[in-house]
Amino acid sequence: MTSPQQPTSMRQIHTAGCLIIGDEVLGGKTVDTNSAYLAKFCFQLGIALKRIEVIADDESEIVEAAQRMSKNYDFVVTSGGIGPTHDDITYESIAKAFNVPLKLHDTAFEKMKKLSKPHRSQPNFSWDEPSPALEAKKRMVILPYDEKRPDGEQVLFVKDDLWVPIAVVNGNVHILPGVPRLFEALLEGLKPTILPRLVDPEGKGTYRVMFSTPLAESSAAPYLTELSKKVAPNGVKVGSYPRWGKKSNVVTLVGTDREYMDSLIPEVEKGVSGKRVQVEGEDDTDDEVDIKKDKDA
Numbered sequence: 001m002t003s004p005q006q007p008t009s010m011r012q013i014h015t016a017g018c019l020i021i022g023d024e025v026l027g028g029k030t031v032d033t034n035s036a037y038l039a040k041f042c043f044q045l046g047i048a049l050k051r052i053e054v055i056a057d058d059e060s061e062i063v064e065a066a067q068r069m070s071k072n073y074d075f076v077v078t079s080g081g082i083g084p085t086h087d088d089i090t091y092e093s094i095a096k097a098f099n100v101p102l103k104l105h106d107t108a109f110e111k112m113k114k115l116s117k118p119h120r121s122q123p124n125f126s127w128d129e130p131s132p133a134l135e136a137k138k139r140m141v142i143l144p145y146d147e148k149r150p151d152g153e154q155v156l157f158v159k160d161d162l163w164v165p166i167a168v169v170n171g172n173v174h175i176l177p178g179v180p181r182l183f184e185a186l187l188e189g190l191k192p193t194i195l196p197r198l199v200d201p202e203g204k205g206t207y208r209v210m211f212s213t214p215l216a217e218s219s220a221a222p223y224l225t226e227l228s229k230k231v232a233p234n235g236v237k238v239g240s241y242p243r244w245g246k247k248s249n250v251v252t253l254v255g256t257d258r259e260y261m262d263s264l265i266p267e268v269e270k271g272v273s274g275k276r277v278q279v280e281g282e283d284d285t286d287d288e289v290d291i292k293k294d295k296d297a
Contacts, residue, residue: 011172013197016047017073019065020054021090022080022178034079034176034183041187044205045198046256047075057081062093070098070170075194077187080178084136090175091167095144098170103145104138105155111163112141143167144175158189166190200256209253209261212283213274217242217249223271224251234260243281250280 018038024030035052042049050073055061062081069076081090095102116137118125125133144167145154156166166186167175174190176183213220217240228238236255243249251272253261265276277283 011074011197012199013047013074013194014199015073016042016049016075016077017069018049018052019062019069019076019078020052020080020178021057021062021078022054023057023087025054025080026056030178032079033180034178037180037184038077038079038187043208045191045194046200046205047198057087057089059089059093059096062090063097066094066097066169066173070173074172076173078173078175079183082140082175082177084139088139091139091142091144094167094169094173094175098144098146098173100144100146100169102142105141105143105145105165107157108141108143108155108163108165109138111157111165112137115161115163141165144169156190156193158193159185162186162189206254206256207258207261209265209268210277210280211251211268211272211274212248212277212280213251213272214248215273220249220251220272227268227271231255231260231264236261236264246281246284248274248281248283 016038018035020032020035022030025032032054035054039049039052051069053065053069055065066076066078078090078094081088081093092102113127118133122133125131127134143155143165146169149171153171154168156168157163158166162182162185164177164182164186169175176186220240224238224240231238231253234255234257236253236257239250239252239254241250241252251268251274253264253268255261269275275283
């Protein structure tokens, strides 16, 4: 990991952490899809996503997790808790975590006024007349803001058609909304600012080679253990995944040295008595084993 003396906003990005914030996720009301989207995003760019946590809308939980993740990982993304209601406390909590004040960001507010439309239940809403609804909307653009840092490093507008900013705190904590459509759009819009800081600036990402094997995991284990030891010095990880109720299981090689990994394909096919596949399950047949009879997936 890069030296802690280097500003977090300038570090090369090797690792990432994800913080999902919301009582509704923990209570089962909402299913989190944002962490899965971030995982694919990081994989495609070659960033090692090291941790995903789901925590409540609780100030002490957010403070502790944000501080720890900012310290441990180069690129941190939070999701949720930045709406207009009383329990949306992510901005306030992360500001407290890094001892920075909150500030109404004028540019974000102007973009909000230009690009957002009042809810149909607010036909008489006015941007010019003080009201509880206006104050609630402003909560979404009162951002953690360090006057010592350049504005362009703290508040990012990555989509011309969206007013929603990405607030960046402590140089590497990126605060995103929990709404999946917005989360995904903003994360993709953030990519151009990330690419120059990657180990591979071209963003070729991590490479995965997948194999289908008829062997039970217990049968493949001895070979895979030895294979893992062999390829580890080249930065390659070996994975084994059972497919309950199916005739084939999955073995993967994951790394960045494509030429080396491709050279291993014949050996691995032989070692697991299987074949390389592009998509999991592509060699499934209609007469798959009944799940009740599959005792050793």
